[in-house]
Amino acid sequence: MMRPDIVVIGAGMIGASAALALARAGVSVTLIGPREPDDKATATGPFASHYDEGRITRIADPDPLWAGWAAESIACYPDIEAASGIRFHHPVGSVRVAPAGSPGLARARAAARALGAAVEEIDGRELAARCPAFATHEGVAVLWEAAPAGHVNPRRKVAALKVAALRAGARLIETEATAVATGPGGAEVALASGERVACGRVLVATGPHARDRRLVPVLPDLKPVGRTVVLFEVAADDPQFRAMPSFIVGLDPAAPDTSFYGVAPVPYPGGGLWLKAGNGCIDSPLPDGAAVRDWFQSGGSQEEARRIRAEVLTVFPALSAARWRTEPCALVETVSGRPFIGRVPGWERIGIALGCNGYAAKSCIALGRIAAGMICDDGWSGSQEAGPLRPVWAAP
Template sequence: MAVDFKVIVIGRGMMGAAAARHLSGMIDGIALIGPGEPSDRKNHQGVFASHYDEACITRTFDDNMVWATLADRSLDRYADIEARSGISFFSEVGCLFAGPKPRAGEGYLGRALDVAGVLDLDVETLDPATLRGRFPQFNIDGSFHGFFQERRAGHINPRALVRAQSTLAQAGGVEVIDATVTGVRDVGSYVEVEVEVGGKTYSAERILVAAGGFTNFNSLLPEPVDVRVAARTVVFFELGERELETFGSMPAAIVFGETDDDHVYILPPVPYPDGKTYLKLGGDTEAQVFETLESAGEWFRSEGNPSERDIIAATAQTLMPGLAGCPISSASCVATFTRTAYPYAGFTASSRIAVLTGGNFVAAKSSDEIGRLGAVLMTDGVLGPENFGEQLTPVMRASHGR
């Protein structure tokens, strides 16, 4: 049977759009299927994505060599993607880490310094006095040290990055189909993909499922991948002219408490589509997880967890007293955690259906390279050691007896 496409990528988010762009330069016959951002989030009953935002931290300073390398390779291509698409998404404002003085190889900061040494990253170490003097916007613990990556660090606009990837994918011949996939079926010599509207089906030689936190829903895979889809609440401070004078030149930042688990990430002031400028913060302390499309959708339609919002807001005002009096709002997103703590990029029980998912709450900065690995998987059938094939092997729930 003649198929409609050689490869269908399911999911028009950060990984899926990147995979489609890379595939467009490798082979013909590519389709990218997925819905766009809903215009009415609170009443939307379908799937969502976590890239519906204007700012995510990017940097190569990381405590894990694989993640640092994925980010480094992605950053290498930012300028080219911007130039060829005509869409800007990277703001090189630097990224500051602050926390208790680390010991070599111990804790996040200690491990990150070791990785930075191996990769020869340009990271400046700041003693407590220098840290407080250099970044007066922050009321940081007087004993904390700072680690500042000025170049190849800052924040990206995830919405704009997805637009840029999709624009280049289409220019390369990819057919972008605005639809929600409701089923995938391996029929032996090809794969059928059914979409929501009219029950229409498309066929392909191979399928790459890159549906983020919704990967295990809508019968996209022959068996579920072992992931934990967890709630995250983000908090926004609406800034006026006075606050912009104080915080307008700040970098992106991650500030630790006494332990690695106790930390907050901070995005500098960014204009949003409503015409206002916000400073965004978040953490990763929530325990709520989602096992159904309905529960995940209900979360995305909400403004997040009010208790978590209050905790983050209080932390923000302690760290940045200049935020006092700013209007506060919140929003919901999800993080998809894998059993291995790495992205999954590999085939399922079907040799025609592969999966690309698992951002582990740190993948926005690395999404272009993760997408490239998905494209290599589709064309070569395997990822070699240079592409971290062993580390990225998917773990399926069935293999753990669940």
């Protein structure tokens, strides 16, 4: 096997995006990561944050950096869909509902406008008129973001990124990486299959398995957490949910920037159209790989599900009789609220792109481009782009 310049560990949203950026830049790259397990109950390998059918995609965000990464990424969707032949983007629009005067909504509006996104502010009545699934709420402001905002199918998006990367010259090995070793001449990645892959440098993008000392010898100061989502079944012919945007909704004037979020009904494996919602009200810490697996093999938190369902029914009362179920998911929080992209101190051949804080499904193409630059360019850490993404390392 030809020795690749770069091995990317983690064939998820960031890893596949980085492999695509590297391959298109003419770098020899091997992407390592297993497929989604067929039977999650008995799976012993890694799990991922992208095992789902719907993720909000929008530019409006209170953090101008996240807004910029989203805008850059969304602009690439048509190209990735064409390069792969896989459709993942549904530009149905997106709304952010908040108590009138919410500072977060004002910041999101300003960031979106600065990037030229098609946003307008309407009230709760107009929202209910445009999309009757929403109950009318007084005293709220609604930021309506038109297409290309909407949702992406994260499973299909990862598949599209991988196909596009392969077509650009990347190699894919669908197995788990079990160790990384480095020396003066390069690095070596050991695989669960027993194979070893020699390379120049390694980029680790393992999502919820971020705390794995076998791959990253100095742990970044980040927190993988389990989250629960609730899925509500919606009849295919229900007119209330037709032309529905994805949504972030906060109604509490005492906590104007807390919210729940969700995606318009989409088909799920096993049949039916399901509206998905979550609110991140309970963090279930996942300190290591075993805890991540246990979490994904559980049904999630019933307490979190109960709270999500109660919030959803205040906004979508038509769902009170709907069949519903829960799914576990996981994301990785950082102190900065932004990803950590940088080299591991003392291990310069290893870089990380971890800690996406629940926002990277829409923005992974920009973050993959940045991670690709970081792992190739020895001067990157001094760049302006590096500053906000600089990893914080846990005390040994």
